[in-house]
Amino acid sequence: xxxxxxxxxxxxxxxxxxxxxxxxxxxxxxxxxxxxxxxxxxxxxxxxxxxxxxxxxxxxxxxxxxxxxxxxxxxxxxxxxxxxxxxxxxxxxxxxxxxxxxxxxxxxxxxxxxxxxxxxxxxxxxxxxxxxxxxxxxxxxxxxxxxxxxxxxxxxxxxxxxxxxxxxxxxxxxxxxxxxxxxxxxxxxxxxxxxxxxxxxxxxxxxxxxxxxxxxxxxxxxxxxxxxxxxxxxxxxxxxxxxxxxxxxxxxxxxxxxxxxxxxxxxxxxxxxxxxxxxxxxxxxxxxxxxxxxxxxxxxxxxxxxxxxxxxxxxxxxxxxxxxxxxxxxxxxxxxxxxxxxxxxxxxxxxxxxxxxxxxxxxxxxxxxxxxxxxxxxxxxxxxxxxxxxxxxxxxxxxxxxxxxxxxxxxxxxxxxxxxxxxxx
Amino acid sequence: xxxxxxxxxxxxxxxxxxxxxxxxxxxxxxxxxxxxxxxxxxxxxxxxxxxxxxxxxxxxxxxxxxxxxxxxxxxxxxxxxxxxxxxxxxxxxxxxxxxxxxxxxxxxxxxxxxxxxxxxxxxxxxxxxxxxxxxxxxxxxxxxxxxxxxxxxxxxxxxxxxxxxxxxxxxxxxxxxxxxxxxxxxxxxxxxxxxxxxxxxxxxxxxxxxxxxxxxxxxxxxxxxxxxxxxxxxxxxxxxxxxxxxxxxxxxxxxxxxxxxxxxxxxxxxxxxxxxxxxxxxxxxxxxxxxxxxxxxxxxxxxxxxxxxxxxxxxxxxxxxxxxxxxxxxxxxxxxxxxxxxxxxxxxxxxxxxxxxxxxxxxxxxxxxxxxxxxxxxxxxxxxxxxxxxxxxxxxxxxxxxxxxxxxxxxxxxxxxxxxxxxxx
Numbered sequence: 001x002x003x004x005x006x007x008x009x010x011x012x013x014x015x016x017x018x019x020x021x022x023x024x025x026x027x028x029x030x031x032x033x034x035x036x037x038x039x040x041x042x043x044x045x046x047x048x049x050x051x052x053x054x055x056x057x058x059x060x061x062x063x064x065x066x067x068x069x070x071x072x073x074x075x076x077x078x079x080x081x082x083x084x085x086x087x088x089x090x091x092x093x094x095x096x097x098x099x100x101x102x103x104x105x106x107x108x109x110x111x112x113x114x115x116x117x118x119x120x121x122x123x124x125x126x127x128x129x130x131x132x133x134x135x136x137x138x139x140x141x142x143x144x145x146x147x148x149x150x151x152x153x154x155x156x157x158x159x160x161x162x163x164x165x166x167x168x169x170x171x172x173x174x175x176x177x178x179x180x181x182x183x184x185x186x187x188x189x190x191x192x193x194x195x196x197x198x199x200x201x202x203x204x205x206x207x208x209x210x211x212x213x214x215x216x217x218x219x220x221x222x223x224x225x226x227x228x229x230x231x232x233x234x235x236x237x238x239x240x241x242x243x244x245x246x247x248x249x250x251x252x253x254x255x256x257x258x259x260x261x262x263x264x265x266x267x268x269x270x271x272x273x274x275x276x277x278x279x280x281x282x283x284x285x286x287x288x289x290x291x292x293x294x295x296x297x298x299x300x301x302x303x304x305x306x307x308x309x310x311x312x313x314x315x316x317x318x319x320x321x322x323x324x325x326x327x328x329x330x331x332x333x334x335x336x337x338x339x340x341x342x343x344x345x346x347x348x349x350x351x352x353x354x355x356x357x358x359x360x361x362x363x364x365x366x367x368x369x370x371x372x373x374x375x376x377x378x379x380x381x382x383x384x385x386x387x388x389x390x391x392x393x394x395x396x397x398x399x400x401x402x403x404x405x406x407x408x409x410x411x412x413x414x415x416x417x418x419x420x421x422x423x424x425x
Numbered sequence: 426x427x428x429x430x431x432x433x434x435x436x437x438x439x440x441x442x443x444x445x446x447x448x449x450x451x452x453x454x455x456x457x458x459x460x461x462x463x464x465x466x467x468x469x470x471x472x473x474x475x476x477x478x479x480x481x482x483x484x485x486x487x488x489x490x491x492x493x494x495x496x497x498x499x500x501x502x503x504x505x506x507x508x509x510x511x512x513x514x515x516x517x518x519x520x521x522x523x524x525x526x527x528x529x530x531x532x533x534x535x536x537x538x539x540x541x542x543x544x545x546x547x548x549x550x551x552x553x554x555x556x557x558x559x560x561x562x563x564x565x566x567x568x569x570x571x572x573x574x575x576x577x578x579x580x581x582x583x584x585x586x587x588x589x590x591x592x593x594x595x596x597x598x599x600x601x602x603x604x605x606x607x608x609x610x611x612x613x614x615x616x617x618x619x620x621x622x623x624x625x626x627x628x629x630x631x632x633x634x635x636x637x638x639x640x641x642x643x644x645x646x647x648x649x650x651x652x653x654x655x656x657x658x659x660x661x662x663x664x665x666x667x668x669x670x671x672x673x674x675x676x677x678x679x680x681x682x683x684x685x686x687x688x689x690x691x692x693x694x695x696x697x698x699x700x701x702x703x704x705x706x707x708x709x710x711x712x713x714x715x716x717x718x719x720x721x722x723x724x725x726x727x728x729x730x731x732x733x734x735x736x737x738x739x740x741x742x743x744x745x746x747x748x749x750x751x752x753x754x755x756x757x758x759x760x761x762x763x764x765x766x767x768x769x770x771x772x773x774x775x776x777x778x779x780x781x782x783x784x785x786x787x788x789x790x791x792x793x794x795x796x797x798x799x800x801x802x803x804x805x806x807x808x809x810x811x812x813x814x815x816x817x818x819x820x821x822x823x824x825x826x827x828x829x830x831x832x833x834x835x836x837x838x839x840x841x842x843x844x845x846x847x848x849x850x
Binding site for chain 2: 001002003004005006007009010011012013014016017020021029032033034035037038039040041042043044045046048063064065066067068069071073075082085086088089090095097099100105107109119127130132134135137138141145248251252253301302303338347348351352355358361362363364365366368369379382383
């Protein structure tokens with residue numbers, strides 16, 4: 001019997017769940033604060049949903065299988081197509097702009113590599129039905145608030161913001177050959193991840209002439225919006241759009257968290273305007289979160305055109321980063337009680353004490369058989385219990401219990417009525 | 426484009442998520458109180474894990490598919506085999522008895538029928554490593570506490586408790602032919618669900634002689650433990666085991682919630698002793714939850730023998746029952762604020778007010794463009810907002826806001842510093 005999980009998939013032992021729940025709670029709390037409502041869709045969808053256009057080949061990284069009725073099903077690689085389906089299906093009843101979020105598991109058949117997983121959990125935040133970049137700013141503000149809620153500051157991470165339209169404008173200004181647009185995007189996307197020389201080689205082998213490559217590297221040097229203003233037409237809607245977003249984010253007090261980055265491209269084909277990604281400042285890790293505007297998705301699925309902005313924030317990179325930063329989990333440590341008894345005669349009394357404490361909502365672990373004090377304390381120590389309640393013959397007779405504070409080591413006899421006062425003052 | 430979810434799978438719109446989160450929170454709260462730790466395992470496991478013995482055919486209700494490496498994967502139909510795998514994989518580091526719970530989605534390829542779903546969420550609670558029925562009583566107490574936490578009383582539901590070993594003893598006493606054991610179990614399981622006549626027909630067509638059928642119906646008349654005591658040997662370990670559980674549950678103050686039921690069988694082959702199921706008293710619905718002792722599972726997976734007790738509690742039947750009982754969701758209604766502005770000039774001021782309120786942890790929806798008051802109030806009414814904060818030219822000038830209490834309809838001007846006091850006193 002192979003005891004490992006399937007390749008690329010994770011087991012969650014209780015210590016792993018502590019972090020997962022801590023992160024999910026933070027995602028949920030910030031979503032609620034920012035007025036987003038939670039939704040979910042099947043983890044298994046019709047494979048057709050993930051074919052953007054009919055007849056298109058399905059991405060080979062998607063897990064696809066057939067049910068007994070011959071229907072082709074897929075494990076969702078992302079939530080957004082399901083979001084679009086749910087919206088289209090109730091387009092007349094829903095109120096727009098609509099703010100929805102989801103915390104869902106997504107699957108990708110990645111080639112087996114160190115650190116590459118085939119599933120992850122992802123927080124999705126979307127605003128559907130608003131053209132103005134205030135939609136982007138609400139979504140970015142939510143993501144930043146999650147990060148700061150996890151203890152990260154503007155010295156730890158930045159949101160790098162780009163714009164597809166501006167890239168187009170700049171390429172046009174430099175008279176780049178637009179037939180190379182995809183290769184250019186790929187080059188920009190690789191910047192900082194692989195050496196510049198390797199990018200040059202890549203572009204060369206794609207057939208780009210040296211002159212084009214030089215232009216691209218010049219474009220990659222652009223560091224701020226002012227530089228762009230000096231080269232492209234001030235009437236560019238894309239540029240005004242981006243400038244408005246930066247103004248808005250200043251009103252949200254997020255100036256320290258944001259940077260313009262011409263190299264933010266995002267892999268998915270459906271983004272239509274502003275795109276952004278959150279990175280640690282050292283750039284040790286892949287993007288922590290990312291998103292942008294996708295105004296065509298609902299139309300592609302056969303619905304009417306609705307402007308949309310979305311964000312995806314996974315559970316893997318943030319965990320690596322928090323571990324690297326040695327950030328402690330600020331879990332709500334509730335008093336954690338163990339109740340033990342020394343002989344079978346005290347078992348029923350111990351149950352009654354356990355039930356009494358549980359009625360107060362306090363986490364109470366009950367030993368299920370008598371044990372010696374030494375073993376009880378050693379186990380409770382390993383299991384990080386806060387208090388141990390010990391019940392022997394003596395306690396049962398006097399109607400009291402012995403409580404050991406596992407932090408201080410102090411042990412005292414406490415009357416039944418005073419137990420709660422002692423353990424949860 | 427088909428806008429429906431795949432057959433038998435559910436979409437969760439925000440109103441559906443309200444119930445799902447309410448139920449999950451209750452499950453999590455009671456698990457914590459009873460000292461259980463949360464775990465999870467991949468929703469996709471190796472198909473082998475669900476073949477109980479090597480070479481066995483896989484249940485045809487399980488979704489199975491191959492990955493590109495040719496490995497056979499399965500969408501989990503239940504969590505327990507994964508639980509066993511995780512335990513076996515760390516058997517030396519874990520402390521027993523171990524209390525774990527999970528809240529997970531499971532899949533079964535049910536034939537399409539009204540109300541039959543192909544996925545559901547399930548709360549799993551397990552105690553591994555304890556022989557005594559105190560393990561059963563802890564698990565049953567947790568399930569009852571979830572039910573009462575949802576507002577159900579002993580007049581609404583009962584936990585029906587049976588015992589596989591006792592059934593064996595009784596059949597032996599009546600000299601039933603044990604070669605019919607499976608058919609007898611099936612008959613007991615069908616009791617109350619289909620007419621007695623239909624059960625008789627079923628047994629007849631299975632080849633049982635009339636005399637055997639009569640015995641079985643006599644056994645089905647047994648209503649309490651005393652009747653069993655009068656017919657089978659008092660030295661029956663199974664009987665003593667069951668009597669001990671009933672004594673224990675009385676100490677937990679659960680006497681009103683439990684009943685002996687010889688007909689509780691549970692479909693799964695792996696139960697070895699006490700089995701139980703929770704039913705609404707009217708028996709309008711299928712079992713709300715169910716579980717029992719399974720002492721052989723870890724051994725079957727190639728590990729050492731460890732006694733175990735488990736419970737599964739799904740999200741579908743309980744929802745139907747609560748709806749039938751007209752039980753309201755007691756969700757923690759937090760103040761829900763909408764902020765709107767009357768012209769573009771007040772947008773930035775509105776953003777600042779929104780961020781101010783959000784910093785206090787209050788759920789705040791921000792209108793993303795100016796609207797007329799009438800439209801604002803009509804939308805906020807539909808979206809069940811508690812307070813609407815309105816910002817016009819006047820408010821911006823005086824540095825105040827207009828707050829409308831959507832319950833009372835009262836509208837008043839409030840200084841910025843007094844907003845929180847007003848909406849979250």
